Structures are given as C-alpha cells and as structure tokens.
Amino acid sequence: MIPVTxxxxxxxxxxxxxxxxxxxxxxxxxxxxxxxxxxxKLKEYLRVEHLLYLNxxxxxxxxxxxxxxxxxxxxxxxxxxxxxxxxIVWEGCTPIFVDIDENSLxxxxxxxxxxxxxxxxxxxxxxxxxNPCDIxxxxxxxxxxxxxxxxxxxxxxxxxxKGRSIFEYGDVSTTSxxxxxxxxxxxxxxxxxxxxxxxxxxxxxxxxxHDGPEQFFGLGINGKNSEFHAAMGLVNLKYVxxxxxxRKELSLYYVEKLKGLNKxxxxxxxxxxxxxxYFPIVLPSEDILLKMVKVLNDNWVYPxxxxxxxxxYLNYVQFSEGLTVSENISKRVLCLPLYQTLSFEEVDFIxxxxxxxxxx
Numbered sequence: 001m002i003p004v005t006x007x008x009x010x011x012x013x014x015x016x017x018x019x020x021x022x023x024x025x026x027x028x029x030x031x032x033x034x035x036x037x038x039x040x041k042l043k044e045y046l047r048v049e050h051l052l053y054l055n056x057x058x059x060x061x062x063x064x065x066x067x068x069x070x071x072x073x074x075x076x077x078x079x080x081x082x083x084x085x086x087x088i089v090w091e092g093c094t095p096i097f098v099d100i101d102e103n104s105l106x107x108x109x110x111x112x113x114x115x116x117x118x119x120x121x122x123x124x125x126x127x128x129x130x131n132p133c134d135i136x137x138x139x140x141x142x143x144x145x146x147x148x149x150x151x152x153x154x155x156x157x158x159x160x161x162k163g164r165s166i167f168e169y170g171d172v173s174t175t176s177x178x179x180x181x182x183x184x185x186x187x188x189x190x191x192x193x194x195x196x197x198x199x200x201x202x203x204x205x206x207x208x209x210h211d212g213p214e215q216f217f218g219l220g221i222n223g224k225n226s227e228f229h230a231a232m233g234l235v236n237l238k239y240v241x242x243x244x245x246x247r248k249e250l251s252l253y254y255v256e257k258l259k260g261l262n263k264x265x266x267x268x269x270x271x272x273x274x275x276x277x278y279f280p281i282v283l284p285s286e287d288i289l290l291k292m293v294k295v296l297n298d299n300w301v302y303p304x305x306x307x308x309x310x311x312x313y314l315n316y317v318q319f320s321e322g323l324t325v326s327e328n329i330s331k332r333v334l335c336l337p338l339y340q341t342l343s344f345e346e347v348d349f350i351x352x353x354x355x356x357x358x359x360x
Contacts, residue, residue: 079330
C-alpha cells in the first residue's frame, strides 16, 4: 500500500534514550526540561526570536485569535484545512471568505479590501501547501485598515521568504507539528510572534492562565505539550534537513515523470524557499480526478483530495457565494503520495497509472 503520507520516525534507540530520561525524572508534562530544550533548539534552527510549543496547531490558532483580542469578522480563505475556519468560529468570530488566486492557490489580496467592513478585525491567511502568501500585499492592506494578521503556516516548516523563516511574518504565525507534517512531534504545534506582550499573553494562555500556583493572569486553556512529544521533536529535528532534501528530490522526480500529464501545479511566491511539504496537482476536471483516484485506489495507492470541499460549504458557517476559484480548484486538486521512505520506483508506478487513465 502507498498512502498519501507516512510519518518520519527516527532510530528507535534515540527516542528510547530520551524516554528513559523522562522515566528517571518522572516529569511528564507542565513545561518540562525537554519541552524547554525543544523550544530553544527550534528557535535556533528556525532563526526566530520567540515561539511557544503547544499541543497542536488548532490550539495555536485559537490562542492567536484570543491573544490578539479579535472580535467580529475575520477575513480568511475558503481553501484550507477545516481548522482554519473552525478556530475562527470556535472563538466567537465570523469568518468572511475571500476567494483564492488560481495560480498560487493562496488568498487573493486583490479581493480582500472589498470584503473589509467596520466589523473586520483581522486577516487569517493560509500559506497553502507551504507556499507563502503575497505577504507584502496582505500587510499593506492590514496597515491601511488597522487590521491584525495571523498566518496559518501549518504546512510551512522549512519554508523561508526573503531569507527569513516564514514564521517571522504577521502579528502571529501558527504551525502544526502533527505526525503528517514533515517535522513532527507526533501531536504538536507552535505560535510565533515578534511582539513580547502578545508572547506573554499566549504563554499564560497555554497554561490555563496561571500566574503562579494560586493566581491567574487571565483566561487560559490547556495548550501545553508533554515531555514524550518533545522527545520525539528533539530527535526528529536532527534529521529534518535530510527529510527536506529527500522530499525535494522526490518532488522534482514527480515533475519529470508527469511531464506528459495534463495538469497544473501551484505557482510559488518569488523570493521564497519552498519546503516541498506536499505534491498537489490540479487536474482538468473533477470527473478525471475521480477516475484517477479509482485507478490509484484499485492499485493500493491512496492520494488525498486536499483540500476538499471548499470551506464555504461547511454547515456551521453562512454560505458565501462568488468563491468560484476555490470551489473549482477544490474539486480538481489531488495531493499525491510524498514521504521520506517513498521510493523513486513507487513514483514511477504512480505516474504510469495517472498517465494510463489520461491516455485511455
């Protein structure tokens, strides 16, 4: 079987060594030494000043919204994972969808201003598949209208823009360290900000709002992560450059093998370093996509329709019309298998199956 992804797992003895140290300390969670070590090493690797390690990327979004004290409407993309929208709704705000650019698949800055109202408090944009949004255009709009900017950078570990980590941009950036990501801590996530006051609020919020054992800074939630998850992150971090290199090699091999396939791929932002987190293709029609998925599945290959459906179809948001690009792309986009242990022979096999469907 060839799944859409497999988690990278380090040599088990390296993980077991750190787990043994947890056993000796009997400190399992609540800001333990491995969590602190992971935060420091991630800041060093990513070249960022501030980050907080959390238990998942969804909590990261929720804490970001709460820490920035957002109310009312938040402009966002309909082409993302459901957590981008659900976090807005969960925090009592209203998502206002803006259509995407058909080439980058990110939110289209040219359409944002028309969606701004007196109730708009922020823009929450996703760097889709690890490809940076048009950061300058979004920031220019935010500055003009006094809006906050949150980036859902769940896919972005290893992505840089203009020589800096993509996590450096926006008022707050969030990411995921879920097992499906190229760098993972089994479950996990992080928030990033350059604002010390926002960082302080988020640090309190991830620990129930505690300001000491018997007093509270304010409203909080349980956003902490455990020593066992941090241990996995510490070991995986040693191999992340190797993972990034292999994913790039596999992606470029896909490009070569699929030259004859009638498809589009998303265009990358100029001056960015892409992390090859996913390999999406946009096919000519949904009918062709479904035929290809069936043939792949019949041969034990399992790609993913990621993202589908367009989020304006969620049953807990008000349906938005006019999102024709997102609705169209979401029906035609398919992410092909991509992971560390995928072989070039398996890519050959996948490519042959896709081309066979097209040419029959």
